[in-house]
Amino acid sequence: MSDIRSLALACRDAAPLMAALDTAAKMALLHDMASSLEQHGDAILAANARDMQQALDKGLHGAMLDRLRLDATRIAAIAQALREVAGLPDPVGVVTRRETRPNGIAVERVRIPLGVVAMIYEARPNVTADAAALCLKAGNAVILRGGSEALHSNLAIAAALHDALRAHGLPEAAITLLQDLRREAMVELLQLTDIVDLAIPRGGEGLIRFVAEHARVPVIKHYKGVCHLFVDSAADVALALNLLVDGKTSRPGVCNALETLLVHKDVAGAFLPRAAHVLRERGVELRGDPATCRLVPDTKAATEDDYAAEFLDLILAVRVVEDLDQAIAHIRRYSSDHTEVIATRDEAAAQRFVQALRSAVVMVNASSRFSDGGELGLGAEIGISTTRLHAYGPMGAESLTIERFVVRGEGQLRHPQSRIEDPGQGP
Amino acid sequence: MSDIRSLALACRDAAPLMAALDTAAKMALLHDMASSLEQHGDAILAANARDMQQALDKGLHGAMLDRLRLDATRIAAIAQALREVAGLPDPVGVVTRRETRPNGIAVERVRIPLGVVAMIYEARPNVTADAAALCLKAGNAVILRGGSEALHSNLAIAAALHDALRAHGLPEAAITLLQDLRREAMVELLQLTDIVDLAIPRGGEGLIRFVAEHARVPVIKHYKGVCHLFVDSAADVALALNLLVDGKTSRPGVCNALETLLVHKDVAGAFLPRAAHVLRERGVELRGDPATCRLVPDTKAATEDDYAAEFLDLILAVRVVEDLDQAIAHIRRYSSDHTEVIATRDEAAAQRFVQALRSAVVMVNASSRFSDGGELGLGAEIGISTTRLHAYGPMGAESLTIERFVVRGEGQLRHPQSRIEDPGQGP
Numbered sequence: 001m002s003d004i005r006s007l008a009l010a011c012r013d014a015a016p017l018m019a020a021l022d023t024a025a026k027m028a029l030l031h032d033m034a035s036s037l038e039q040h041g042d043a044i045l046a047a048n049a050r051d052m053q054q055a056l057d058k059g060l061h062g063a064m065l066d067r068l069r070l071d072a073t074r075i076a077a078i079a080q081a082l083r084e085v086a087g088l089p090d091p092v093g094v095v096t097r098r099e100t101r102p103n104g105i106a107v108e109r110v111r112i113p114l115g116v117v118a119m120i121y122e123a124r125p126n127v128t129a130d131a132a133a134l135c136l137k138a139g140n141a142v143i144l145r146g147g148s149e150a151l152h153s154n155l156a157i158a159a160a161l162h163d164a165l166r167a168h169g170l171p172e173a174a175i176t177l178l179q180d181l182r183r184e185a186m187v188e189l190l191q192l193t194d195i196v197d198l199a200i201p202r203g204g205e206g207l208i209r210f211v212a213e214h215a216r217v218p219v220i221k222h223y224k225g226v227c228h229l230f231v232d233s234a235a236d237v238a239l240a241l242n243l244l245v246d247g248k249t250s251r252p253g254v255c256n257a258l259e260t261l262l263v264h265k266d267v268a269g270a271f272l273p274r275a276a277h278v279l280r281e282r283g284v285e286l287r288g289d290p291a292t293c294r295l296v297p298d299t300k301a302a303t304e305d306d307y308a309a310e311f312l313d314l315i316l317a318v319r320v321v322e323d324l325d326q327a328i329a330h331i332r333r334y335s336s337d338h339t340e341v342i343a344t345r346d347e348a349a350a351q352r353f354v355q356a357l358r359s360a361v362v363m364v365n366a367s368s369r370f371s372d373g374g375e376l377g378l379g380a381e382i383g384i385s386t387t388r389l390h391a392y393g394p395m396g397a398e399s400l401t402i403e404r405f406v407v408r409g410e411g412q413l414r415h416p417q418s419r420i421e422d423p424g425q426g427p
Numbered sequence: 428m429s430d431i432r433s434l435a436l437a438c439r440d441a442a443p444l445m446a447a448l449d450t451a452a453k454m455a456l457l458h459d460m461a462s463s464l465e466q467h468g469d470a471i472l473a474a475n476a477r478d479m480q481q482a483l484d485k486g487l488h489g490a491m492l493d494r495l496r497l498d499a500t501r502i503a504a505i506a507q508a509l510r511e512v513a514g515l516p517d518p519v520g521v522v523t524r525r526e527t528r529p530n531g532i533a534v535e536r537v538r539i540p541l542g543v544v545a546m547i548y549e550a551r552p553n554v555t556a557d558a559a560a561l562c563l564k565a566g567n568a569v570i571l572r573g574g575s576e577a578l579h580s581n582l583a584i585a586a587a588l589h590d591a592l593r594a595h596g597l598p599e600a601a602i603t604l605l606q607d608l609r610r611e612a613m614v615e616l617l618q619l620t621d622i623v624d625l626a627i628p629r630g631g632e633g634l635i636r637f638v639a640e641h642a643r644v645p646v647i648k649h650y651k652g653v654c655h656l657f658v659d660s661a662a663d664v665a666l667a668l669n670l671l672v673d674g675k676t677s678r679p680g681v682c683n684a685l686e687t688l689l690v691h692k693d694v695a696g697a698f699l700p701r702a703a704h705v706l707r708e709r710g711v712e713l714r715g716d717p718a719t720c721r722l723v724p725d726t727k728a729a730t731e732d733d734y735a736a737e738f739l740d741l742i743l744a745v746r747v748v749e750d751l752d753q754a755i756a757h758i759r760r761y762s763s764d765h766t767e768v769i770a771t772r773d774e775a776a777a778q779r780f781v782q783a784l785r786s787a788v789v790m791v792n793a794s795s796r797f798s799d800g801g802e803l804g805l806g807a808e809i810g811i812s813t814t815r816l817h818a819y820g821p822m823g824a825e826s827l828t829i830e831r832f833v834v835r836g837e838g839q840l841r842h843p844q845s846r847i848e849d850p851g852q853g854p
Contacts, residue, residue, distance in 0.1 A: 212620065239837075246846075278847060363836065413677075420669060
């Protein structure tokens with residue numbers, strides 16, 4: 001048996017033990033994991049220093065280095081995040097529906113864990129703790145396959161989590177961190193259809209495509225966010241400008257940042273020059289269609305690729321549209337199904353925008369940056385699904401469970417003629 | 428462009444039109460589809476006669492021929508099923524949750540259609556109408572890939588459905604029946620990741636495996652039912668006997684029929700000889716472990732394969748177990764995650780059985796034959812999912828939708844410092 005398979009089998013064997021934990025046990029475990037992370041702080045920082053040195057040697061820089069870097073504050077934040085997950089409602093065992101059928105059988109829909117979740121991610125070591133905590137909260141065992149840049153940091157974090165598992169008499173395999181980071185090993189993991197119930201890839205386009213191509217297990221993709229803001233003719237211009245600045249500049253490197261601005265032609269003259277001024281003050285480069293370029297001098301011409309791009313940077317694609325319909329058509333064509341925003345005071349226009357689009361999150365007069373599990377009330381998120389199946393948009397602990405049927409009867413039969421007239425009589 | 432791709436693209440283009448239909452429009456359409464089926468009755472019967480003749484020529488017989496056969500009564504039943512789907516609640520647009528966040532944004536979870544559903548099935552022509560109706564009820568467009576034995580019947584049924592679509596000004600492509608039934612064409616369909624939102628294979632083991640192996644689009648499997656009845660030491664023996672007879676003999680060829688009987692050793696002596704007598708009277712062959720063979724003379728020895736088998740026939744695998752734990756371990760090992768039943772008067776044993784198993788449907792003192800969308804209150808079903816993602820167990824119209832987020836605000840920002848202090852001022 002291969003190493004990957006035997007590790008995954010051990011994780012699968014741990015899954016029923018995790019599924020059987022009650023709410024109080026999971027809460028205590030998550031608190032102890034948080035404390036253990038703090039106690040392992042020095043070891044985690046030392047491991048992270050190794051990763052950082054290797055990353056520097058490889059020539060990584062900027063945002064990539066920043067994502068990899070840990071310090072005491074960040075470790076405290078990771079521990080705090082685990083305590084917050086501990087305090088979230090337990091989704092397991094929740095009865096979502098209950099009905100007594102005419103024949104008297106009681107039918108309940110009850111949430112159970114998925115089983116084994118494989119999380120595949122890139123450089124951020126905090127995902128190791130966050131994903132493990134959320135999977136565990138939902139009663140799952142988890143296989144973590146992080147990026148090679150963060151391997152030492154991830155191992156040190158996993159060691160801290162394992163200490164807490166051991167202290168609770170639970171197998172370390174419930175949180176299995178893979179050290180074999182070859183692509184072949186990932187492919188093998190993604191084809192363990194008898195073991196892995198769900199794979200969640202979270203990262204750049206290359207990773208997502210690789211997983212989608214090779215997976216035989218179910219996958220929920222956390223793909224890019226090509227998020228749009230449409231400024232309608234009935235928009236409050238000041239409000240729209242604020243949504244634009246918040247959406248584009250408050251954190252340009254994340255998936256819920258705005259990438260494309262669509263402006264109704266009736267407000268383009270009033271809105272675009274002002275918007276361009278404010279954005280350029282904040283270092284944003286605009287790439288526009290001809291109408292935009294006419295209204296905003298020195299705007300670079302946008303290409304087809306710009307409208308499809310997730311820049312994750314201080315760049316904004318801009319287009320002036322004829323009307324709401326053209327805005328909807330543009331978004332349908334270029335959207336990654338993540339998050340779209342309309343700024344309008346016209347309720348009918350807002351309603352049409354919401355109904356015509358099938359993105360995971362559609363907002364009226366609110367910032368795209370709220371497209372986040374914490375902000376939308378999930379407490380914490382394992383990511384933002386762009387797969388329109390099972391979970392769509394921010395995914396919390398509940399999305400790591402599934403509803404099943406529990407039926408209670410008193411001997412009801414489907415076919416009354418099956419009933420033995422006098423079952424008391426022996427043969 | 429290949430034929431499959433261009434057909435699928437036309438179906439995708441029809442999807443937004445189907446998604447935009449309101450409840451009344453869908454209801455009228457479904458009623459008109461039912462009437463159209465009845466009006467096309469003679470053509471459908473003539474097409475079915477061709478299929479039946481070809482099937483006879485190929486040497487098909489018994490249950491396979493019966494599944495293929497249509498008559499006036501069956502056509503009336505198909506039309507009636509469409510009318511029942513018309514009367515079901517519309518899942519699209521339902522707000523499942525609503526919350527106002529501390530910052531004032533209103534967050535709703537709203538059901539939208541999945542988009543394009545590809546249904547892949549085998550000989551039963553009624554699935555053509557049933558699946559189309561349920562997909563449409565949930566606002567989806569559908570691609571139907573039936574079995575070659577039923578091609579003429581399926582084409583005739585699709586023609587009837589298309590008449591109704593046309594009468595409502597809707598594109599026929601909303602219900603696309605594939606005529607290219609080569610395996611290569613199915614593989615191509617299953618890899619249209621930019622078009623097909625969900626593939627549902629429903630059929631025998633070979634079909635399901637083929638789809639799982641080749642699909643790149645999301646798949647919800649409708650796999651076999653290796654359903655168990657466990658007769659606990661605290662069982663009401665008469666009740667258990669009735670569940671056994673109903674589960675095994677009322678319709679042995681369906682997936683919610685019982686395939687394996689597990690009996691607690693403390694009641695085996697009282698239960699098994701009587702059960703064997705009653706079952707044998709009804710033509711059931713028993714295959715047992717050594718303990719069963721001792722209690723029931725002339726019982727064939729069960730093999731490992733028998734415990735894993737979905738017989739779909741008057742055959743029952745039987746095993747005497749030491750206790751509830753051994754029953755649970757047996758089911759965990761051999762179950763196909765479909766439906767399991769415990770007969771017991773001991774509430775604690777029932778609770779343990781339910782919690783320890785993760786099958787889609789778990790029943791206490793009720794027949795496995797209730798594991799069905801209609802019986803469990805879904806109104807109709809597109810099948811019974813054995814994939815523990817999105818939908819698990821009987822799948823109704825609601826399972827052909829997905830919840831997404833709709834957010835309404837009044838200009839809320841994630842980072843207050845994004846706010847332009849005096850946006851009224853021009854540049």
